Amino acid sequence: MLNIDYIIDILPPRVRTNLEPYFEAVGVMREMKDPKVLSSLGPAGVRGLFLQRGKQGVPIQMPSSHSAHFDFSYPADQPEMRTLYERAKAHQWNGSTDLPWETYVDPMNPEKPILPPEFFSSAITDNSPVKLSVKEERRLQADLACWTLSQFLHGEQGALMAAAQVTESVQFFDGKLYGSTQIMDEGRHVEVFHRYLDRKVGKLYQINDNLFVIIDALMRDSRWDMKFLGMQIMVEGLALGAFGALYQMTGEPLLKELLKRVIQDEARHVHYGVLALREHIQTELSERERREREDWAFEVALLMRNRFMAFEVYEEWFEGQMTRKEWANLTFQAPGMERFRHTMFSRLVPNLREIGLLTDRIRPHYERVGLMRYFDGRNALQISGESMLDELDSVPDAA
Ligand SMILES: [Fe+2]
Ligand SMILES: [Fe+2]
Numbered sequence: 383m384l385n386i387d388y389i390i391d392i393l394p395p396r397v398r399t400n401l402e403p404y405f406e407a408v409g410v411m412r413e414m415k416d417p418k419v420l421s422s423l424g425p426a427g428v429r430g431l432f433l434q435r436g437k438q439g440v441p442i443q444m445p446s447s448h449s450a451h452f453d454f455s456y457p458a459d460q461p462e463m464r465t466l467y468e469r470a471k472a473h474q475w476n477g478s479t480d481l482p483w484e485t486y487v488d489p490m491n492p493e494k495p496i497l498p499p500e501f502f503s504s505a506i507t508d509n510s511p512v513k514l515s516v517k518e519e520r521r522l523q524a525d526l527a528c529w530t531l532s533q534f535l536h537g538e539q540g541a542l543m544a545a546a547q548v549t550e551s552v553q554f555f556d557g558k559l560y561g562s563t564q565i566m567d568e569g570r571h572v573e574v575f576h577r578y579l580d581r582k583v584g585k586l587y588q589i590n591d592n593l594f595v596i597i598d599a600l601m602r603d604s605r606w607d608m609k610f611l612g613m614q615i616m617v618e619g620l621a622l623g624a625f626g627a628l629y630q631m632t633g634e635p636l637l638k639e640l641l642k643r644v645i646q647d648e649a650r651h652v653h654y655g656v657l658a659l660r661e662h663i664q665t666e667l668s669e670r671e672r673r674e675r676e677d678w679a680f681e682v683a684l685l686m687r688n689r690f691m692a693f694e695v696y697e698e699w700f701e702g703q704m705t706r707k708e709w710a711n712l713t714f715q716a717p718g719m720e721r722f723r724h725t726m727f728s729r730l731v732p733n734l735r736e737i738g739l740l741t742d743r744i745r746p747h748y749e750r751v752g753l754m755r756y757f758d759g760r761n762a763l764q765i766s767g768e769s770m771l772d773e774l775d776s777v778p779d780a781a
Contacts, residue, residue, distance in 0.1 A: 419681045422608070426599035436594035444601040448609070450550040460556040462657050467556065470563035470650055475643055477574040485636035487582035489524035494633045496527035496583075501631055501718025502692070509712055512703045522699060528579065529695045530628070531637075532587035535575040537621055540597035541651075542568035544613035551606035552658065560654055567647040574640055582636065587694045592685060607662050611675055614655030615733055616682050622648045622770075623726030630774050631718070646767030652733065653762045659737040676739045680747055683730065687723055688714075731756035736763065 429435045435442055458464065489496055497503075503523040507514055514522065545568050549561030579586050589597075600612040625648060629641040663672055696709040713719060731753055734740050740748065740757065748754045 419678050422603065422678060423595060423599050423682075426595045426602070429598055430591045430595035434591065435598070436589040436591065444598055446547060446602055447604040448547060448551040448606055449604075451553050453553075453555055457555050460554045460657070460661075463554060463556040463560045463654065466650060466654055466657070467560040467563060470560065470567070470647075473646060473650075474563070474566065475570070477570045477577070480643070481574065481640055482636055483577070483581070487634060487636055489527060489583050490520045492520060494635070495523065496632055496634045496637055497523065497530060497628070497718070498631055498633060499523055501721075502526045502530075502713065502716050505716035505718075506709075506712050510700070510704065511708075512700060522695075524583075525585075525695050525698070526692060528583050528585050529587045529692050530624075531575060531579055531583065533590055533593055533690070534621065534624070535572065535579060535586070536589040536593060536597075537617055538568055538571040538575055540593075540600070541613055541618065541621075542572055544597075544600055544609050545651075547601070548606055548610050548614070551609075554658065554661075557654070557658055564651055564654065567651070571644055571647070574644070578637065578640060590690060590692075590694060592690060596682065596685075607659060607667075608675070608678070610655060610659055611679060611739075612682065614651060615659065615737070616679065616686065616730065618648060618651050618655065619730040619733060620686055620726050622652055623729045624722055626729075626770060626774055627718070627722050627725045629771075631721075642771060645771060649762065649765065649767035649770055652729070656733050656736050656762045663738045672738070673743070676741065676744045679734055679739050680744055683727075683734075683753070684751065687727070727753055728756045728759050729762075732759040732761040736761040 487496075488494075499507075499519075503519065503526050506526075507519050507522065542565065545561060545564045549558055549565060552558060552561060596612060596617060600609045603609055603612075622645065625641050625645050629638060629645060632638050632641070663675065667675070691710045691713045693706065693709070696706065700709060731740070731748070735757060745754060745757075748757075
């Protein structure tokens with residue numbers, strides 16, 4: 383089989399710069415070993431990675447063929463979801479008036495960094511072959527923070543659409559009521575992240591190709607539980623971990639307050655995802671269908687772990703000066719990314735266990751990639767937003 387790294391190494395630099403994104407895309411596709419996973423994510427991969435549909439600067443249509451599930455008998459079918467619905471109504475907040483928007487934010491201010499240098503940028507500036515001035519280092523740090531927040535915003539837009547689709551298609555009536563609050567929550571998250579980027583940072587990065595692929599695949603999948611597994615458990619689980627890590631590390635007070643509010647909403651969303659999928663996977667799916675979801679979750683978890691490498695910042699700053707692979711290695715090893723992965727998987731793995739997608743069959747795969755150490759952690763039903771914040775506040779230096 384052809385060794386892509388070898389081919390990249392022997393290409394002239396200019397050709398290499400042009401072709402490397404495509405080799406990167408081929409690498410992502412080759413990582414999807416399971417044919418069912420490939421058939422689920424492959425077409426989205428072509429649209430996102432090769433055609434770059436997320437980066438054309440025009441609105442995109444993503445058709446979907448799920449059914450809207452109606453029940454005119456209005457059953458009280460899921461008491462825990464009804465309780466969550468009541469809690470969500472009581473904890474609504476107003477993105478316009480409940481945050482201190484008057485706070486002055488300077489993304490270049492080293493005293494109050496949005497993302498401290500140890501999160502990302504010092505690993506790049508200390509080890510990169512390209513030397514930057516102090517001012518450039520601060521600007522790179524601000525750009526990496528902006529890239530991270532931009533991906534949060536794009537993920538929130540995906541969550542808004544997914545929450546709307548799932549609310550239509552889920553069969554639990556109490557789930558629909560709960561889902562209506564999540565749609566409002568996600569709309570508010572889009573509002574506040576966009577306002578922060580627009581008014582306080584003044585810049586917006588395009589959507590990362592790999593995030594686009596996951597969103598595109600989920601939007602078009604006709605099965606509600608796949609939308610749910612992908613968005614509510616995987617992407618939201620990742621987001622909750624990322625928000626927690628950033629909440630702990632940011633030195634910028636407005637963003638900290640914003641994240642504090644968003645984390646409490648997101649904890650409810652993941653809680654709902656675990657409730658709905660636990661019931662569905664354990665009582666309604668065939669063994670074959672359950673296995674498909676088990677394989678899908680594992681491969682998407684690996685994709686998310688390995689592939690969010692801020693290439694959009696690389697292209698702006700370092701393209702032609704170092705290879706994409708060198709950049710990927712620098713960012714993968716950054717302490718903030720390490721912490722981010724740790725927080726993300728300590729949230730995600732116990733939830734996969736709780737919904738029944740970590741059976742004896744799949745566990746050796748998680749063992750092989752070092753993720754079984756999170757197996758005994760607490761799942762979303764055991765962690766409220768408040769308790770998560772208490773934990774993050776009490777251990778300031780370890781997510
Ligand atoms: Fe959200
Ligand atoms: Fe959410």
